[in-house]
Amino acid sequence: xxxxxxxxxxxxxxxxxxxxxRAEIEHVLDTATGFKEISTxxxxxxxxxxxxxxxxxxxxxxxxxxxxxxxxAQRLSADIVDIVKEASSAVKGESLVDTGRNLEAxxxxxxxxxxxxxxxPALLARSLDACVVNAGxxxxxxxxxxxxxxxxxREKLGDLTGRKIALVGDITHSRVARSNIWGLxxxxxxVGLIGPKTLIxxxxxxxxxxxxxxxxxxxxxxxxxxxxxxQMERQNKGLFPSVREYHYxxxxxxxxxxxxxxxxxxxxxxxxxxxIEISHEVADGENSVILRQVSNGLAVRMAVLMLVQSARESxxx
Amino acid sequence: xxxxxxVMGGRVIDPAGGHDAEGDVLIVDGxxxxxxxxxxxxxxxxxxxxxxxxxxxARGLVVAPGLIDLRVHMGEPGxxxxxxxxxxxxVAVHGGFTTVACLPDTxxxxxxxxxxxYVKRQSEKAGFAEVHPVCALTRNREGKELAEIGQLIxxxxxxFSDEQRATDEPGGVLRGMxxxxxxxxxxxxxxxxxxxxxxxxxxxxxxxxxxxxxxxxVAEELAIAQACMFAREAGCHYHAAKLTTRNAVRAVKRARxxxxxxxxxxxxxxxxxxxxxxxxxxxxxxKVFPPFRTSGDIAWLKRGLQEGVIDCIxxxxxxxxxxxxxxxxxxxxxGVVGLETTLAAVITHLVETGDLTLPEALAKLTINPARVMxxxxxxxxxxxxxxxxxxxxxxxxxxxxxxxALASARKNSPFIGATLTGRAKFTITRGKVFAx
Numbered sequence: 005x006x007x008x009x010x011x012x013x014x015x016x017x018x019x020x021x022x023x024x025x026r027a028e029i030e031h032v033l034d035t036a037t038g039f040k041e042i043s044t045x046x047x048x049x050x051x052x053x054x055x056x057x058x059x060x061x062x063x064x065x066x067x068x069x070x071x072x073x074x075x076x077a078q079r080l081s082a083d084i085v086d087i088v089k090e091a092s093s094a095v096k097g098e099s100l101v102d103t104g105r106n107l108e109a110x111x112x113x114x115x116x117x118x119x120x121x122x123x124x125p126a127l128l129a130r131s132l133d134a135c136v137v138n139a140g141x142x143x144x145x146x147x148x149x150x151x152x153x154x155x156x157x158r159e160k161l162g163d164l165t166g167r168k169i170a171l172v173g174d175i176t177h178s179r180v181a182r183s184n185i186w187g188l189x190x191x192x193x194x195v196g197l198i199g200p201k202t203l204i205x206x207x208x209x210x211x212x213x214x215x216x217x218x219x220x221x222x223x224x225x226x227x228x229x230x231x232x233x234x235q236m237e238r239q240n241k242g243l244f245p246s247v248r249e250y251h252y253x254x255x256x257x258x259x260x261x262x263x264x265x266x267x268x269x270x271x272x273x274x275x276x277x278x279x280i281e282i283s284h285e286v287a288d289g290e291n292s293v294i295l296r297q298v299s300n301g302l303a304v305r306m307a308v309l310m311l312v313q314s315a316r317e318s319x320x321x
Numbered sequence: 322x323x324x325x326x327x328v329m330g331g332r333v334i335d336p337a338g339g340h341d342a343e344g345d346v347l348i349v350d351g352x353x354x355x356x357x358x359x360x361x362x363x364x365x366x367x368x369x370x371x372x373x374x375x376x377x378x379a380r381g382l383v384v385a386p387g388l389i390d391l392r393v394h395m396g397e398p399g400x401x402x403x404x405x406x407x408x409x410x411x412v413a414v415h416g417g418f419t420t421v422a423c424l425p426d427t428x429x430x431x432x433x434x435x436x437x438x439y440v441k442r443q444s445e446k447a448g449f450a451e452v453h454p455v456c457a458l459t460r461n462r463e464g465k466e467l468a469e470i471g472q473l474i475x476x477x478x479x480x481f482s483d484e485q486r487a488t489d490e491p492g493g494v495l496r497g498m499x500x501x502x503x504x505x506x507x508x509x510x511x512x513x514x515x516x517x518x519x520x521x522x523x524x525x526x527x528x529x530x531x532x533x534x535x536x537x538x539v540a541e542e543l544a545i546a547q548a549c550m551f552a553r554e555a556g557c558h559y560h561a562a563k564l565t566t567r568n569a570v571r572a573v574k575r576a577r578x579x580x581x582x583x584x585x586x587x588x589x590x591x592x593x594x595x596x597x598x599x600x601x602x603x604x605x606x607x608k609v610f611p612p613f614r615t616s617g618d619i620a621w622l623k624r625g626l627q628e629g630v631i632d633c634i635x636x637x638x639x640x641x642x643x644x645x646x647x648x649x650x651x652x653x654x655x656g657v658v659g660l661e662t663t664l665a666a667v668i669t670h671l672v673e674t675g676d677l678t679l680p681e682a683l684a685k686l687t688i689n690p691a692r693v694m695x696x697x698x699x700x701x702x703x704x705x706x707x708x709x710x711x712x713x714x715x716x717x718x719x720x721x722x723x724x725x726a727l728a729s730a731r732k733n734s735p736f737i738g739a740t741l742t743g744r745a746k747f748t749i750t751r752g753k754v755f756a757x
Contacts, residue, residue, distance in 0.1 A: 022530070099644070099647060099648060100648070100649060101647050101648075119649065120651075121649035121650065121651040121652060122531055122532035122533045122603070122649075122650065122651065123531070123532075123533070123603025123649060123650040123651070124649045126602055126603045127603060127647075127648075127649060127650075130602065131647075141532065142532045142533070142651065143532035143533075144531060144532025144533075145532065176529075179532060182530065182532065205529040207525060207526035207529040207530070208529065210526050211530075
């Protein structure tokens with residue numbers, strides 16, 4: 005990689021977007037742009053992580069994110085090992101730190117961790133020399149999802165300064181929302197959160213974001229609607245009355261789409277509940293970039309893996 | 322023949338007697354004899370039975386009554402690997418404490434005479450700080466059947482508490498308070514509504530961003546207010562432990578106005594940290610129950626201390642072994658050690674900041690907790706005939722809190738890495754001098 009790249013990124017871990025500067029975020033996105041081009045070649049491999057071992061350590065089920073990280077590591081020529089909760093020692097009572105140290109002793113270079121507990125990647129990162137990449141920790145952050153969302157927005161809209169981005173749905177329990185908020189604020193975008201009062205903590209106001217409980221009033225205000233998956237179990241906890249009422253108040257359908265700006269960008273981090281937070285037509289319609297988010301995810305994760313590893317090596321790790 | 326200890330040339334502060342002046346303190350046979358100017362020959366004249374005089378040079382030091390801590394968790398019985406009573410009592414001496422109350426949340430709980438006597442015996446055998454049991458209000462701390470409170474007092478119980486269960490079984494607490502009121506003993510509970518106070522940290526901005534479940538402040542206000550109402554109904558002295566929120570301070574203040582017999586306490590660490598420390602690194606040494614709150618709450622705690630709504634400052638000392646703390650924040654147990662940092666935290670975060678004078682602060686570490694424990698007829702003040710317990714500390718000594726600087730076997734302190742002011746140099750317990 006060019007000299008400048010090494011200086012612009014010095015972190016051996018990616019734990020969240022909160023701690024990243026605008027320059028760091030832009031550096032990841034620019035690096036990802038380069039990798040996106042590789043995906044269009046007939047031979048989709050680059051040698052950046054040849055001889056390195058990447059570990060997917062997943063304590064929560066995931067198909068999309070785990071596969072995306074695996075493919076990203078493979079395209080960079082790394083060896084990849086998957087450990088999911090059922091097969092790990094977590095059930096035998098081994099602590100996370102001990103698990104990490106054991107895996108590190110086997111020569112793992114990068115640990116990609118998904119965990120139910122907020123802060124678990126931070127705990128691992130300070131216990132290991134290996135790079136740690138957060139693939140989602142509790143309701144804290146999901147930085148690579150945030151980065152790929154922002155990458156996709158930037159592709160569609162260019163510079164995001166002053167652009168108006170809405171996140172719709174269950175913000176309280178969404179790590180994707182938090183990573184989006186931090187990243188978008190750093191890039192100078194205007195961020196709005198839309199959803200029921202029981203699913204949007206008022207504390208976010210202190211970060212300078214807008215909070216709306218009436219979606220219909222702000223349909224023509226935003227350039228992007230990033231629609232979050234609604235978790236059915238929240239209904240049981242009494243946070244919203246029913247799926248039908250949620251769809252009635254916050255579901256994005258063709259009727260609502262028709263009242264949005266003409267070039268509005270519709271996003272969803274997946275997996276989609278069709279007919280609930282987003283209608284079939286909108287999900288597959290021409291404003292939707294949902295599948296583009298998935299393919300961009302690969303390029304963003306390649307960039308992240310390469311950057312953390314080279315930062316670790318230049319620290320002499 | 323008798324032995325005497327002469328503590329010479331210190332700034333003697335006795336908050337109970339309103340005394341603050343340079344002088345000497347004389348202890349004869351483990352009890353205070355006099356404050357004033359003394360010479361050895363005068364001592365021998367006045368106390369002809371004295372055969373030996375030990376002199377302690379206290380110049381540059383503050384000479385205060387031995388510190389008294391209402392809130393120490395000993396691991397023993399049941400979890401001796403965390404802290405034994407003997408070692409905990411030694412750690413207390415390092416922090417300037419000469420008397421500590423240990424809480425009944427042991428395994429088995431301190432709900433019977435044998436357990437109370439065991440604590441006393443371990444404490445006497447060790448010979449460091451005196452450890453007095455706070456015994457369970459109900460059997461097995463279940464809030465159902467009453468513990469044998471009358472006999473437990475005989476065995477040495479200084480107060481009663483079901484520890485952590487004040488509102489789990491409201492009927493039990495109310496009955497317990499009614500019963501304990503007969504014996505003029507305090508019922509100590511820290512109160513959090515159990516249905517609301519689930520979570521890993523203070524609910525609010527920081528928890529929202531950390532992605533951790535939060536405990537709302539209202540859970541504390543609700544439970545403290547409820548316990549005050551029970552105390553009113555029962556005519557019992559209720560000691561509200563570990564206040565952390567603005568509105569809990571207000572609730573105690575309101576109850577006082579209504580003539581409820583309520584005293585209150587804050588742990589020193591709750592004056593030093595806000596919930597903003599958690600998100601920095603998810604360091605589980607900041608995981609404490611109740612959780613660190615906001616700077617607004619701290620301001621109210623300080624106001625409560627100034628106005629006398631909060632009477633006591635405790636350490637809330639709870640040792641946790643490293644393998645339990647080195648976990649994900651949401652999974653690690655609550656608890657911090659505090660015996661060795663409480664005095665310094667009080668000086669650093671209350672006295673140096675101008676919130677309290679040193680004598681005012683010391684009252685909350687000596688005579689006031691002695692009153693809650695009903696030991697104020699012999700402890701907490703430098704008065705002739707009282708137990709000769711002293712804490713001699715350098716009020717200006719700056720020190721960095723490191724694992725090695727702590728005598729505690731467990732190092733789960735939120736102050737690790739912090740520089741604090743004030744450190745105990747000698748602790749004297751009934752005639753025994755410990756140079757630290």
